Amino acid sequence: MLEAKVFDHIGKVIHYFGDGALTIFGSVIESVICAKEIQTELLKEPKVNLRIGIHSGEIVYDDEGVYGDTVNVASRIESLSKGGCVLFSSKVNDELRNHSEFRTKSLGLFELKNVRHPIEIFALQSEDIVVPSKNDFESRFNLRTESIAVLPFVNMSNEPDNEFFSDGITEEILNALSKIEELKVTSRTSSFAFKGKNFDIREIGKQLGVRNLLEGSVRKVGNRVRITAQLIDTLDGYHKWSDTFDRDIKDIFQLQDEIATTIVSTLKKSLKIQDSQKKPLVKVPTTNLEAYQLFLKANFFWNKWTPSDIKRALQLLKKSVEIDSNFAQGFSALAACYVYLGAIGQLSNQIANEEAKKYAMKALSMDDQLPDGHLSLAMANLFDWKWDESSKSFQRALELSPNNADAHHYYAYYMMAINNTRKAVIEAEKAHELDPLSLPINAFLGDMYMNAGMILDAIEQYKKTLEIDPTFRAAINGLGWAYYQSGNKDEAIKLFKKSQEIGGDEFKSIATLGYIYAKSGELDKVNDCLEKIKFQENKLTEVNYTIDYALVYLGLGNYDKVFEFLNKAFEDKLGALIFIRSRSWKEIHDDERFKTLLSKMNLPAD
Structure with a gap:
């Protein structure tokens, strides 16, 4: 069957190995048509369970066969696949975009063995063959060695109010690790979802998709601080490293850098970080500890993500930068507060954008390496419809912090605005990969699927979001829209009324x-x-x-x-x-x- 179909579509079977075959074509279109016809025939009785993966690009010939990255990627896609379906890379999908006879479905970004960057994989949609769902690939999920989540450090101080300090230390270490491009770092929202909960380490690793977990505790007494930290392998629960640090609080920034650097050093072989990389991961943001502690308190309220808490954060930050007028990180956080208040209508968009830009540019004038400063500037310009300026700031933020889930999330807004639907989906999926338990990011991924016409994927994504929190209104409303788009008006109306009931507001x-x-x-x-x-x-x-x-x-x-x-x-x-x-x-x-x-x-x- 294989040889006959390949011949019909002007292809050639180059090599057989075991029960597999390597085939080349002069045309992407012919290869996909051929793959579909092969699967259609082999799904008839007696069924033959065949996997097919397709990629396009340059190949290298020699007397022994065909080689190169193109062959490697096609092989990895084939091994990822399941019987009866046709999977291919985004490069192949791009060739199919202008051919209306093909319908394709994105399965998301996948880490493929010996392939440096994640690749978006697509499936051919047809009634004649198997069309997989994302759930079909959960059993094939492999944890990257170069992945880590930082769980909230436990506050061991006598004063419960010091929780803002332990949370702040956690976040600073997380931000430091996020600067390592080779390391996948789970974002704060997903990591903090396990705060105060007693989960098995292996289960946390599975839910967050990481191989390593950092956990610890903070005890602050007067001007002294003790931090304990453990790096744990989520596959077997064994400790890779642990240590205890006793310091004066004035040394807190050096301590954060020491912990982050030690972790990176522990993972150095798998991360392939060169020994020449001696740059500190943690900068000293301010020499004034009172300003810094006000900043940490503000961050504590910021992460509650309600209008009243954001306003409390804003007031604390204003006090912080009054104490230290050179505190770039404080000004950057102020800018983020104004972006938020403008976006949700608590301030006029014009006032919010002006204030956000003012504080973001002040922060960047002091330290142009602040990812959050560039991100706030990107958002202010986005809502001000200054597209080029917004794009440049987004790209700079992602360059400085490639693991920043919020940056990928908001960059998807930009891509949607300029009508780059495919890129919007990819950015939304990347944000979800980095922050898999964030409710806004989960629901927004459903929005991007729906906007791309992937209605079934959108419904599936909204349902997954509601598994995390059945009362999350953005997901309920999104699911209502998706049902309406699919022709189920009655179910849509039920969901919108349910949203009203949960909000307690008709x-x-x-x-x-x-x-x-x-x-x-x-x-x-x-x-x-x-x-x-x-x-x-x-x-x-x-x-x-x-x-x-x-x-x-x-x-x-x-x-x-x-x-x-x-x-x-x-x-x-x-x-x-x-x-x-x-x-x-x-x-x-x-x-x-x-x-x-x-x-x-x-x-x-x-």
């Missing part, structure tokens, strides 16, 4: 319900939704409901009204307009008025 998700009722022709219910939006607008004058109105009128098909409100959103410079190219607004994308709006936002029309 006005939540009201614009989305208005849109669905409008599409269904239930005009009485639509009018009720519009009245509720108007009521809220009069009650909460600081909140902007322009996009809500536009969405309801989109459902009604009243495009004049839609563009009236979208243009008002442009005048108000609403940050939400960066999502205007999403699938939700697809029906107006061909309207000339939409192209005019994009032009005013300095976005290309295609």
